[in-house]
Amino acid sequence: MYGTLTCMSTxxxxxxxxxxEVTAAIKDEARRRLAAEGAxxxxxxxxxxxxxxxxxxxxxxxxxxxxxxxxxxxxxxxxVGVAAETADAVSLAAGAAPRPRWIAVCGxxxxxxLAHPHEYxxxxxxxxxxxxxxxxxxxxxxxxxxxxxxxxxxxxEGRGLSLPPLPAALRSEADRMxxxxxxxxxxxxxxxxxxxxxxxxxxxxxxxxxxxxxxxxERDAFFAHAVGRLAHEVGLPAV
Amino acid sequence: MYGTLTCMSTxxxxxxxxxxEVTAAIKDEARRRLAAEGAxxxxxxxxxxxxxxxxxxxxxxxxxxxxxxxxxxxxxxxxVGVAAETADAVSLAAGAAPRPRWIAVCGxxxxxxLAHPHEYxxxxxxxxxxxxxxxxxxxxxxxxxxxxxxxxxxxxEGRGLSLPPLPAALRSEADRMxxxxxxxxxxxxxxxxxxxxxxxxxxxxxxxxxxxxxxxxERDAFFAHAVGRLAHEVGLPAV
DNA sequence: CGGATGGGGAGAGCAGTGCTCTCGCTTGAG
DNA sequence: CTCAAGCGAGAGCACTGCTCTCCCCATCCG
Numbered sequence: 167m168y169g170t171l172t173c174m175s176t177x178x179x180x181x182x183x184x185x186x187e188v189t190a191a192i193k194d195e196a197r198r199r200l201a202a203e204g205a206x207x208x209x210x211x212x213x214x215x216x217x218x219x220x221x222x223x224x225x226x227x228x229x230x231x232x233x234x235x236x237x238x239x240x241x242x243x244x245x246v247g248v249a250a251e252t253a254d255a256v257s258l259a260a261g262a263a264p265r266p267r268w269i270a271v272c273g274x275x276x277x278x279x280l281a282h283p284h285e286y287x288x289x290x291x292x293x294x295x296x297x298x299x300x301x302x303x304x305x306x307x308x309x310x311x312x313x314x315x316x317x318x319x320x321x322x323e324g325r326g327l328s329l330p331p332l333p334a335a336l337r338s339e340a341d342r343m344x345x346x347x348x349x350x351x352x353x354x355x356x357x358x359x360x361x362x363x364x365x366x367x368x369x370x371x372x373x374x375x376x377x378x379x380x381x382x383x384e385r386d387a388f389f390a391h392a393v394g395r396l397a398h399e400v401g402l403p404a405v
Numbered sequence: 406m407y408g409t410l411t412c413m414s415t416x417x418x419x420x421x422x423x424x425x426e427v428t429a430a431i432k433d434e435a436r437r438r439l440a441a442e443g444a445x446x447x448x449x450x451x452x453x454x455x456x457x458x459x460x461x462x463x464x465x466x467x468x469x470x471x472x473x474x475x476x477x478x479x480x481x482x483x484x485v486g487v488a489a490e491t492a493d494a495v496s497l498a499a500g501a502a503p504r505p506r507w508i509a510v511c512g513x514x515x516x517x518x519l520a521h522p523h524e525y526x527x528x529x530x531x532x533x534x535x536x537x538x539x540x541x542x543x544x545x546x547x548x549x550x551x552x553x554x555x556x557x558x559x560x561x562e563g564r565g566l567s568l569p570p571l572p573a574a575l576r577s578e579a580d581r582m583x584x585x586x587x588x589x590x591x592x593x594x595x596x597x598x599x600x601x602x603x604x605x606x607x608x609x610x611x612x613x614x615x616x617x618x619x620x621x622x623e624r625d626a627f628f629a630h631a632v633g634r635l636a637h638e639v640g641l642p643a644v
Numbered sequence: 645c646g647g648a649t650g651g652g653g654a655g656a657g658c659a660g661t662g663c664t665c666t667c668g669c670t671t672g673a674g
Numbered sequence: 675c676t677c678a679a680g681c682g683a684g685a686g687c688a689c690t691g692c693t694c695t696c697c698c699c700a701t702c703c704g
Contacts (some may be wrong), residue, residue: 292530361631368607391601
């Protein structure tokens with residue numbers, strides 16, 4: 167079985183190894199140019215030039231510019247995902263309660279966004295390729311949300327979460343959402359969590375995209391306060 | 406005085422008249438192509454071609470593609486601004502209380518976004534031109550926020566708004582924000598409003614940019630519920 | 645061991661882009 | 675009536691994404 171299937175984890179030969187290395191080099195250089203000038207100005211030819219290749223050679227690795235961008239999008243989702251996951255793991259290892267864990271994860275997402283503004287814009291700004299995200303992105307895209315779900319799950323298992331009941335129009339929808347990706351949470355919490363996740367991204371986007379420019383000055387304090395209210399909104403008691 | 410200064414409101418001659426008409430025609434066609442294919446694919450040459458001009462002629466009206474986009478951004482801010490303003494005016498004329506007014510305005514912003522997705526992406530998605538928005542946009546950009554401020558102001562003057570006190574780190578900042586653009590509101594309300602406005606845009610962006618795709622199905626009910634919670638968050642009591 | 649195979653780089657080329665410059669025509673102001 | 679200013683047309687430059695062809699050489703099979 168190991169011999170017949172192409173082994174996925176170990177590199178098979180020099181050929182595959184080279185291909186993986188070149189692919190990684192292309193993505194690295196693309197990420198560098200993305201950070202420097204933004205997605206709109208990311209040019210395949212410039213990436214190839216910087217790598218000492220000719221532009222057509224690059225099409226052996228990515229069938230189009232949009233596919234390269236999609237690869238960067240997936241990497242960005244994974245990057246912010248591990249940022250959130252490690253923040254939560256650190257917080258958990260320090261024995262933190264759900265509320266400080268929630269605040270730590272939100273802060274980690276914001277810190278990642280501030281450190282990688284163009285990658286953040288790639289995944290949470292306007293969708294640049296076609297119009298709807300490719301299917302490959304839905305897995306990595308939910309990593310951060312899963313961290314938040316985990317926090318609320320352990321909070322619920324711990325001392326219980328209680329929120330006002332849902333309006334009738336939303337009850338079955340909240341049950342479906344809970345069954346789909348948040349098993350174990352009360353449906354009101356699931357609904358509140360999804361909204362809170364969108365709202366968190368709204369807060370970060372406003373800061374990053376300049377909407378807070380002549381409005382909010384003390385960004386850290388403002389964000390901390392807003393995230394605390396968000397925690398309250400999903401049922402994490404305010405101490 | 407009327408003779409020496411160039412009169413601004415009335416059209417002076419055929420020359421100016423033609424210039425205004427052509428400028429409007431360019432923006433209209435650009436908006437059409439923006440709606441059809443998005444900002445990334447908006448091409449000056451295509452706009453000129455559709456208008457029966459040659460591309461260089463277009464530079465008599467807009468010094469660059471980015472300036473054209475900036476003009477579209479300003480128009481989009483104004484467009485969503487009047488949508489919010491008329492929704493509030495209608496609501497107010499029907500004798501609605503602050504909370505239903507808040508809900509009506511939020512719904513109007515969402516409806517505008519769903520009707521003009523690419524224009525929405527232009528103003529609340531990733532900033533497409535340089536990196537920070539030009540100064541001409543800060544006025545139109547605040548129209549929607551001003552409507553929300555107006556609602557909260559009348560709610561406060563009516564029966565009063567009360568929110569939990571601010572943390573010390575945010576108190577002076579909230580005072581400054583209040584003095585800058587929300588005179589008359591309690592500082593806690595100002596801070597909550599700014600956050601709520603960003604969060605509202607987060608909710609709409611997630612829906613519009615596909616982040617809710619395999620997550621939220623009943624979009625209307627979900628949004629209505631979230632906006633109700635947002636109203637509660639800024640101090641508008643739940644009935 | 646040797647020849648077929650196919651992966652991958654190089655180069656030319658096509659259609660399209662933003663933007664500049666120059667050349668005329670037209671029109672409105674003095 | 676004259677003349678400068680406004681404006682459209684066209685050519686052209688540097689760049690883009692993408693395709694196609696050519697050719698080399700590492701790999702695999704007999």
